[in-house]
Amino acid sequence: MTIPLVVGVDGSESSLEAVDWAAQEAARHEVPLRLLHATAGHHEASDVIGAALERAGKGAPSVPLSSVVLHEDAAGALVDAGRNAFALVLGSRGLGGLAGMLLGSVGLAVAAHADCPVVVVRGGVEHRGSRFGDIVVGVEDGEGSGTAVRFAFREAQVRHCRLVARHAWSPPIESPGAPGQSGFALQALRRPPAQVLADALRDPAARYPDVRVSDEVVEGPARRALLDAASGADLLVVGARRRRGHIGLQLGLVNHAVLHHAPCPVAVVPQI
Structure with missing residues (x-):
């Protein structure tokens, strides 16, 4: 059944x-x-x-x-x-x-x-329907958003809409770099943000080849980047990690922010 x-x-x-x-x-x-x-x-x-x-x-x-x-x-x-x-x-x-x-x-x-x-x-009637034709998924570095990305692809597939995958990042504070060095150059000292996004999208994009994807790297706080993107979305998807040694998920500041303030429905997808 x-x-x-x-x-x-x-x-x-x-x-x-x-x-x-x-x-x-x-x-x-x-x-x-x-x-x-x-x-x-x-x-x-x-x-x-x-x-x-x-x-x-x-x-x-x-x-x-x-x-x-x-x-x-x-x-x-x-x-x-x-x-x-x-x-x-x-x-x-x-x-x-x-x-x-x-x-x-x-x-x-x-x-x-x-x-x-x-x-x-959440949100008004325009966000609870399919007026905008976009689903937004937040992509973080690591494994916390893997299941969320797959969920978002599946939603975009059944809705025949665009998927906006957004990864927010901030320059490493402990690595100021040379004067005038750009934020992207600073982040490249670690894992390039564009690579984080590409790695997260590769497998689900191959599984759902008909889904139109817009990949966006944004410098700044993740909660602001996701809330801004959600203003023109039908659904916002975020992931949640399992808490080590505890029952349940880790709902961090970003998840709390979107659950309380997003202008559209929010899907919290637990990491498998």
């Missing part, structure tokens, strides 16, 4: 927006959609699930739907569901959440502990 895409619902408008996004995503990948509602109460569960099922059915009538209500902690229930899920999809804030830009504690906990990709559906 095909594993489902799982979306968390809690009755908030944000979670219904996540249902809309998840229904379209399930249709693209031809996977079933499962709606999960975790609650400590009993009386409102049927109404919450009923409204979400109706919304999903209208958005993607061909997608097989199922639902489950669990009377337990929401973050724990979602992380457990993610052990056998295509991906987990969440709204950017739940009931009682801030009306601003901050992601709630459930979203952060799920993004930090899930074994599968976690998509936090």
Whole structure:
């Protein structure tokens, strides 16, 4: 049986927006959609699930739907569901959440502990659809973004859109170089940033030859480079490393920044 895409619902408008996004995503990948509602109460569960099922059915009538209500902690229930899920999809804030830009504690906990990709559906309607035709993926030096790059290629393939692969870097502080030496020359003392990007893209590009790729090397903080690129994107993809000696993932400053402030949906993809 095909594993489902799982979306968390809690009755908030944000979670219904996540249902809309998840229904379209399930249709693209031809996977079933499962709606999960975790609650400590009993009386409102049927109404919450009923409204979400109706919304999903209208958005993607061909997608097989199922639902489950669990009377337990929401973050724990979602992380457990993610052990056998295509991906987990969440709204950017739940009931009682801030009306601003901050992601709630459930979203952060799920993004930090899930074994599968976690998509936090952020932004206005123009970013939650396919208006821009771009997916952005952040590429870092090392192995932390390998699975994220493959995920981003697959998304670009099914959406028939362009993939923008962006690698941000800063000159080595301990190697000032000669007066007037450019930042690129300084970075060349280590691993050239263009090489970092080329190495990360080589294998997935061969696997998905039809995907149009724009590779971009940007000097400056990674969080700013990714947030700037996300302003014209339908989806922003970032990777997350496993933490040595700890359960869960390492959600660093960059991941926290994009999860709280990105203008479009964000996919956090754990390193395999």
